[in-house]
Amino acid sequence: MSRPLTPFRQFVLKVHSRCDLACDHCYVYEHADQSWRGRPKVISDETVSWTAVRIAEHVKAHALNRVHVVMHGGEPLLAGPDRLDRIAAELRGHLDGICALDLRVHTNGVLLDERFCEVFAARGVKVGVSLDGDRAANDRHRRFADGRSSHAQALRAVELLRARPELYAGLLCTVDVANDPVAVYRALAELEPPRIDFLLPHATWDVPPPRPAPAAYADWLIEIFELWAADGGAPPVRMFESIISTARGGSSLTESLGLQPSDLVVIETDGSYEQADSLKTAFDGAPATGLHVLRDTLDEVARHTGVLARQRGLAGLCGQCRACPVVDSCGGGLYAHRYRSGSGFANPSVYCADLLKLITHVRGRTSEPTHTLPSAALDALASGFGGGNEVTHLAESQRSLRRALLAAVNAATGPAGGAVQERAWELITGLDGTHPGAVEAVLAHPYVRVWAAGCLRDGRHAGHLANIAVAAAVRAGVTAALDVRVLGGAVHLPSLGVLDVDPAAAGRTAWPETDSAAHPAGRTVRLEVSGGRIALDGGVDLDPLAPGEWPGWHPVRRLSAGGFSVGLEDTDPFRDCHQWPAAGRLTDDRVAAWQRAFAEAWALIESELPAYAPGLRVGLSVLTPLAPAPEGREVSSTARHAFGAVAAALPDGPATLALLIVHEFQHVKLGAVLDILDLYDEGDTRRFYAPWRDDPRPLEGLLQGTYAHIAVTDFWRVRRHADPGRAEAQFARWRRDTAEAIETLAASGALTPLGGRFVTEMRRSVAAWLDEPVSAAAEAEAARSARVHRERWTAAVSPRS
Amino acid sequence: MNASGEKQTDVTSDVRDLRDVPLSLVGRADFDGIVRRILPGSPEVRRVPVAAFNSSI
Ligand code: SF4
Ligand code: SF4
Numbered sequence: 001m002s003r004p005l006t007p008f009r010q011f012v013l014k015v016h017s018r019c020d021l022a023c024d025h026c027y028v029y030e031h032a033d034q035s036w037r038g039r040p041k042v043i044s045d046e047t048v049s050w051t052a053v054r055i056a057e058h059v060k061a062h063a064l065n066r067v068h069v070v071m072h073g074g075e076p077l078l079a080g081p082d083r084l085d086r087i088a089a090e091l092r093g094h095l096d097g098i099c100a101l102d103l104r105v106h107t108n109g110v111l112l113d114e115r116f117c118e119v120f121a122a123r124g125v126k127v128g129v130s131l132d133g134d135r136a137a138n139d140r141h142r143r144f145a146d147g148r149s150s151h152a153q154a155l156r157a158v159e160l161l162r163a164r165p166e167l168y169a170g171l172l173c174t175v176d177v178a179n180d181p182v183a184v185y186r187a188l189a190e191l192e193p194p195r196i197d198f199l200l201p202h203a204t205w206d207v208p209p210p211r212p213a214p215a216a217y218a219d220w221l222i223e224i225f226e227l228w229a230a231d232g233g234a235p236p237v238r239m240f241e242s243i244i245s246t247a248r249g250g251s252s253l254t255e256s257l258g259l260q261p262s263d264l265v266v267i268e269t270d271g272s273y274e275q276a277d278s279l280k281t282a283f284d285g286a287p288a289t290g291l292h293v294l295r296d297t298l299d300e301v302a303r304h305t306g307v308l309a310r311q312r313g314l315a316g317l318c319g320q321c322r323a324c325p326v327v328d329s330c331g332g333g334l335y336a337h338r339y340r341s342g343s344g345f346a347n348p349s350v351y352c353a354d355l356l357k358l359i360t361h362v363r364g365r366t367s368e369p370t371h372t373l374p375s376a377a378l379d380a381l382a383s384g385f386g387g388g389n390e391v392t393h394l395a396e397s398q399r400s401l402r403r404a405l406l407a408a409v410n411a412a413t414g415p416a417g418g419a420v421q422e423r424a425w426e427l428i429t430g431l432d433g434t435h436p437g438a439v440e441a442v443l444a445h446p447y448v449r450v451w452a453a454g455c456l457r458d459g460r461h462a463g464h465l466a467n468i469a470v471a472a473a474v475r476a477g478v479t480a481a482l483d484v485r486v487l488g489g490a491v492h493l494p495s496l497g498v499l500d501v502d503p504a505a506a507g508r509t510a511w512p513e514t515d516s517a518a519h520p521a522g523r524t525v526r527l528e529v530s531g532g533r534i535a536l537d538g539g540v541d542l543d544p545l546a547p548g549e550w551p552g553w554h555p556v557r558r559l560s561a562g563g564f565s566v567g568l569e570d571t572d573p574f575r576d577c578h579q580w581p582a583a584g585r586l587t588d589d590r591v592a593a594w595q596r597a598f599a600e601a602w603a604l605i606e607s608e609l610p611a612y613a614p615g616l617r618v619g620l621s622v623l624t625p626l627a628p629a630p631e632g633r634e635v636s637s638t639a640r641h642a643f644g645a646v647a648a649a650l651p652d653g654p655a656t657l658a659l660l661i662v663h664e665f666q667h668v669k670l671g672a673v674l675d676i677l678d679l680y681d682e683g684d685t686r687r688f689y690a691p692w693r694d695d696p697r698p699l700e701g702l703l704q705g706t707y708a709h710i711a712v713t714d715f716w717r718v719r720r721h722a723d724p725g726r727a728e729a730q731f732a733r734w735r736r737d738t739a740e741a742i743e744t745l746a747a748s749g750a751l752t753p754l755g756g757r758f759v760t761e762m763r764r765s766v767a768a769w770l771d772e773p774v775s776a777a778a779e780a781e782a783a784r785s786a787r788v789h790r791e792r793w794t795a796a797v798s799p800r801s
Numbered sequence: 802m803n804a805s806g807e808k809q810t811d812v813t814s815d816v817r818d819l820r821d822v823p824l825s826l827v828g829r830a831d832f833d834g835i836v837r838r839i840l841p842g843s844p845e846v847r848r849v850p851v852a853a854f855n856s857s858i
Pocket of ligand 1: 142
């Protein structure tokens with residue numbers, strides 16, 4: 001299966017190849033590549049039209065929702081306002097309406113005047129200006145050919161933009177460590193740019209940058225970082241934000257840092273496609289692709305080996321970078337800066353010492369303790385598996401989420417909850433100090449988070465906090481008394497069970513809402529707790545962990561097998577959060593049936609799917625019976641807030657229960673990963689084809705489904721010996737469908753770098769299974785059913801005329 | 802070592818580690834980010850950049 005190419009989203013359009021300044025650090029004129037000499041000065045209208053056509057066809061082919069085009073040079077304003085107007089109009093004419101077009105121009109500012117600004121305002125063009133800092137700094141390099149300063153002109157340009165903030169894109173400053181970093185930063189920040197970019201001067205191992213101290217560039221930037229941090233991180237500095245973002249698993253904001261595939265292409269004034277401009281530093285002809293806008297599509301450029309080389313992420317880096325602790329943020333630095341004659345680009349950046357020091361410093365200064373996941377654990381989870389250690393990492397981060405939610409509920413509802421709520425909060429926070437294990441055992445119950453999330457959404461059932469506190473007090477064995485909430489005639493103690501206080505209501509599953517105008521706090525009863533026993537006015541006194549003491553107490557029963565035990569949760573009022581209705585309290589016979597099925601299913605998991613067992617032992621705490629499935633169907637479900645719970649109607653055979661458990665637990669794992677890490681853009685509202693669904697799926701749905709189907713595929717894969725005919729057909733079908741969905745995810749353009757990495761690991765698992773032999777009949781049937789489903793889906797979702 | 806024999810580093814979440822913060826001291830600064838993160842339907846959908854513009858060309 002061929003990998004989809006990475007579409008371009010950033011286009012640098014060279015509109016003029018000459019410049020009115022003669023900066024001595026300029027990569028266009030002063031570095032190895034001298035191709036500018038043979039190029040037309042100005043881009044022709046024909047080349048602009050073709051460029052717009054090429055971008056538009058690329059946008060359509062890859063369903064891109066946004067592209068960025070920057071008009072660049074040399075000095076783009078030398079093209080004149082009329083031509084820039086025509087260029088912008090041409091681009092907008094082809095692209096507006098099919099995607100969002102972020103159109104910019106990057107200038108030295110010398111020629112910027114009202115006339116240009118009018119054009120840019122009319123065409124929606126944002127303007128970035130190059131400025132190296134204060135006058136002394138700027139004068140060091142940015143001069144006219146006769147040596148005059150360009151500082152006054154650049155400042156005038158910035159003032160024009162400050163008067164028209166909608167046009168002001170930001171400032172670009174090339175670092176020179178001979179300049180005073182404080183003066184440079186203050187001079188730039190004073191101009192209130194929407195963003196500052198610091199650019200390391202282009203250099204290679206062959207032509208290294210001037211370096212007065214071993215990590216002079218880091219030291220220089222760290223001084224600025226400290227000022228910036230003290231100013232509260234304003235104005236935004238892309239380099240620093242990028243380091244902070246990537247350290248937290250987010251995207252890099254600049255091509256010069258991070259592991260994201262390059263998605264940038266340059267179109268020169270003569271219409272030739274080039275790779276990043278920075279490569280001009282490496283050697284003469286380095287950026288060339290030999291492709292041309294008149295003849296070649298952007299897809300062809302995207303397949304160019306030089307372009308592909310810059311899209312390989314971690315795998316494309318040298319050994320030293322791959323082993324580097326800050327590689328997620330650094331990514332080996334700018335590609336061009338790695339160049340050395342002989343070894344080409346297979347080196348760390350010539351700024352390696354600076355990048356390592358700067359990134360380490362920024363990470364250290366900005367980190368509040370947050371959860372982390374070892375890369376190897378993430379990869380193991382991403383592959384569809386993940387053992388005890390990996391799931392432990394997820395479970396530990398869930399502890400923080402629950403504590404945050406509980407505190408948020410108290411903050412949101414405490415004031416209205418009065419003395420009852422206050423006492424409940426006091427009890428639970430006190431126990432958190434003295435008996436943390438007891439508190440954690442209750443909070444870890446999957447439906448506590450479901451309750452908290454619901455309560456934060458709609459403010460209802462806040463009084464349940466007292467029930468949580470009492471459950472913790474029971475587990476802690478302390479003495480306490482609290483007014484607890486009655487729901488549906490019963491008092492629910494999460495993780496322990498339910499006490500009928502109104503026997504007439506016992507056995508109900510759809511608990512009525514008791515919050516009403518008449519009883520805003522809902523009904524409560526006073527429960528006393530001592531030495532692990534609970535007592536109720538009226539003579540009830542029982543040990544909730546010793547079942548059978550009192551007929552109105554219904555404890556959470558447990559299923560066990562092979563030294564592993566889970567709660568069979570048929571008491572908690574917040575368990576009815578699944579796609580299917582929860583079953584009511586089970587009879588003893590039904591519990592016995594569950595126990596038999598669980599014992600066999602667990603034995604099957606341990607013997608045939610051993611890779612899943614350790615993760616389940618750590619992470620699966622509750623099975624929640626669902627109402628019986630419609631004839632001939634299996635129903636099972638997980639809920640995003642119920643970490644640790646799998647819900648199912650008892651299926652016909654233990655093998656099916658095993659399948660449901662491993663399938664659903666995939667959702668539990670992935671949900672917990674998504675709770676802490678960004679794998680995709682939640683703001684992306686597109687819908688995608690999922691081979692197992694009749695409806696188009698949002699990205700999260702597709703990701704969840706695909707991840708779960710890795711386990712489904714694996715299940716049928718191992719079942720081929722026990723159930724050869726059926727299992728082989730199922731295996732052939734699911735591996736095909738899962739592999740297809742993985743490619744849809746990979747090509748979606750909606751994954752973060754971490755998400756891309758996650759999907760790559762998913763692919764690795766399934767790719768190995770694609771090579772396993774299956775009968776021709778099974779393969780043909782899988783292909784047929786995939787085709788039929790796709791055709792039916794396409795017919796159903798395509799707009800009817 | 803992971804499956805591909807690569808480096809052993811950590812992926813960092815922006816979810817604050819509250820395991821050792823006493824429940825009574827878990828404050829708004831601690832829970833706001835987490836609540837926004839895990840409760841869908843918050844007024845503004847969190848957007849994570851997947852195709853950010855790079856000016857450092
Ligand atoms: S203004 Fe830009 S293009 Fe012109 S010489 Fe200076 S660095 Fe080069
Ligand atoms: S700091 Fe150096 S070794 Fe680490 S990724 Fe960057 S260039 Fe490579």
